[in-house]
Amino acid sequence: MSKNLTKRNEDYSKWYNELVIKADLAENSGVRGCMVIKPYGFAIWEKIQAELDRMFKETGHQNAYFPLFIPKSYFSKEASHVDGFAKECAVVTHYRLKNDKDGKIIVDEDAKLEEELIVRPTSETIIWDTYRKWVQSYRDLPLLINQWANVVRWEMRTRLFLRTAEFLWQEGHTAHATEQEALIEAEKMQGVYADFAENFMAMPVIKGVKTESERFAGALETYAIEALMQDGKALQAGTSHFLGQNFAKAFDVKFTSKEGKQEYVWATSWGVSTRLMGALVMTHSDDKGLVLPPKLAPIQVVIVPIYKGEEQLNLISEKVQPIIDKLRAKGISVKFDNRDTHKPGWKFAEYELKGVPLRIAIGPRDIENDTVELARRDTLTKEIVQQEDLVSIIEKLLAEIQESLFTKALAYRDSHITEVANFDEFKEVLETKGGFILAYWDGTAETEEKIKELTKATIRCIPNDTKNESGSCVFSGKPASVKVLFAKAY
RNA sequence: CGGGGUGUGGCUUAGUCCGGUUAAAGCGCUGGUCUGGGGGACCAGAGAUCGGAGGUUCGAAUCCUCUCACCCCGACCA
Known part of the structure; x- marks a missing residue:
């Protein structure tokens, strides 16, 4: 690992690219435009997922899973939807390979698909084709479904997390009996996203609606949360769409109302993606590396022992174990990095790069004085604290860091x-x-x-x-x- | 898809214009000794058919042709 990250004020874009790679979040893969999300990056995504999933379920939604492939004919049923996505679709045309006469693997031209399949850029069409069968009566409504999935949009220019050809996201798709109810749903989910962004990512967002030209292909109204990155550029962090009856009409999804009349259902869809990872990086991080809000940090507290020889390490390990136990009992994730293969200084820099919110260093001097050195990632400040006060101090500090990251980002945003x-x-x-x-x-x-x-x-x-x-x-x-x-x- | 650029040990690069010993350096890696409160030092090692294919030549990382990949800038996009 090379030692220095490009400074933000020298080249913000380069800083971002380097940071994502050096902090072990993700890397480019052998497939153009597609990334490998590495374990540390994926751990953050899992935290994002877990919390959002909880929020979706709390608001009455259930998870389901729909296919990766969409028949071309489904796709073409909603005109504006096709217009929006046609230029960036991957298409499956064959279902078999074979060896040619030189032994090379080639596509078997005889195995051409009768109907070509689109790799989903989003799932409205296949879902609405399915909902037709699920919805008959007003009693079947509302239908509140979410899916966690990957989607593919064949982008020309990609950047890790911010725009990749394949990305992970969730897409909610709901069906309602009335326009009013669907509108409320779309706005509600915008609120859920804003709540998540601000309270978990510590990223202030502005809730608003998109203009017609920025609207989702097939939507009547798009509600979005917009965040501001440190370089003064805005980033759309989540969208929630009121789809009206467009998809219901295209896929003939009708229900019998209380009054016995056949009516088309009203729809919404809403999503956030791995792009949030990029937003997270660009909202808080600094020239030393990532800065993660405690609520999303895979490791909240890291403990680095400072020792000479095995004997000292053993002594420190003994002292550290009860601290770890107490922190874990409070639900705080702790890593004790007792690797002998790296020096303390190296570890300090490493965990700063990875954005671990709090670092405890404990060495012979601390053993003598019943203290530890406690360092904050966000402010880069250090203090010596008594071991007996440690757990309560850490609890308080984690909350304070979460709060302070938001406040700082908010001040920046508001002043811009x-x-x-x-x-x-x-x-x-x-x-x-x-x-x-x-x-x-x-x-x-x-x-x-x-x-x-x-x-x-x-x-x-x-x-x-x-x-x-x-x-x-x-x-x-x-x-x-x-x-x-x-x-x-x- | 248009314009520009780059491919050389795991990574970052020098060498390419002007062909000529055994392809060089830093980081990383392996082993060892000393170390250990901010990316430590020294010693000894391993590791490259120079993106790929073809050609020119006594001889190609270097010249020519084709090809692939990636990066940057534009148009498009969450």
């Missing part, structure tokens, strides 16, 4: 929402300061497109808490009734 009144200011802020720009927008796709062309900034969302005010559009000067958030985005 800049309201502008005209387009010169807009460009000025975008170039010099970055972040979100709050401005009046006339509501037209033309304006949105022009601004994107000229500045590369897009409308990230119309914030939920926006007030109905009137002003003039930052670009066109035409009357405008909403303020929206612009930013350059990942």
Whole structure:
């Protein structure tokens, strides 16, 4: 491992790429655009999954699993959906290989599929084709299903976690009897995502709705949570869609209402992906490596012994064991790194790189004084504490770190929402300061497109808490009734 | 998919323009000794058909042709 990470202010993008690899989160694979998620990275993802899964179930959802392959005919039933994904689909055309005359493995042209299969870029079509059979009466509704799966979107340019050709995610797909209920569901899940982002990832997000051009292919409304990264670029961290009756109509999913009438069901879908890993990295980490919020850190506390010779190590191990037991009893994950193959200094740097929130160092001096050295990853501060106070201090500190990461990220985010009144200011802020720009927008796709062309900034969302005010559009000067958030985005 | 670039031990690179001993260095790896409160030192080792195929030549990492892969910048996207 080379010693130094590129500094964030030198090259943020390079810093990110290096960090993901050096912190052992993921690496590129032999397959273009596809990553290998390494054990440490996957452990974080598992924590994200576990918590989200709990939240989904708490809000009444059940998990299920639908196929990886989608028949092309299903896919083409919803027109705008096809338009949105057609350009990035992997297609399975054959089902057999054979040896050619030189002994090379080739595709067997005789084994052509009657109907080609799309590798799912998302599962709306196959799920709605299934829901048709599941839904007959209003009594079968609502249908509240989630699946954890991988999906494939054939991206031209990929970056670990932020955009990969294959990624892991969850996709919720719900069916409701009324429009109102589906709308509430879509908004509810946006709230679940925001809650998760802020309380577990310690990442402040803005809840809002997407403009028509940024909307999911096939949705009537897309609710999103938008986060701000340290380099001033926005990142869409989760989306929840109100699909109206589009998929119900395309797949003929009807139910008999209480009144005995045949009606189409109302739909939502919502998802977050391994992209959250990228968001997590870019929200908190620093030039020394990852900084993980305690609630998602695979290792919350690491203990590094400092010793000379086996005898001292044994003595320290004895002292450490009750500490480990007490911490584990409190549900805190602890690693005692007693490897003799690495030096303390090396380990310190290693765990800083990996973002372990708290580090305990314990050596002969501490044994004498019944103390340990306790170091915080987020502030890089160290203090000497008495062993008897250790567990309660750690509990408090973990909570404090979680809180402080959020507060710090929030302060950064809030100081990077800049309201502008005209387009010169807009460009000025975008170039010099970055972040979100709050401005009046006339509501037209033309304006949105022009601004994107000229500045590369897009409308990230119309914030939920926006007030109905009137002003003039930052670009066109035409009357405008909403303020929206612009930013350059990942 | 358009423009640019790079492929040399596990990693990062030098050497390529201008062909000529046994392909070089740092990191990492293995063994050992000393060490141990912030990536420690020294000694001794292992490890490369120079991305692949073909060609030119007495001789190719170096020149030519083809091919593959990856990276960066654009268009597209969670």
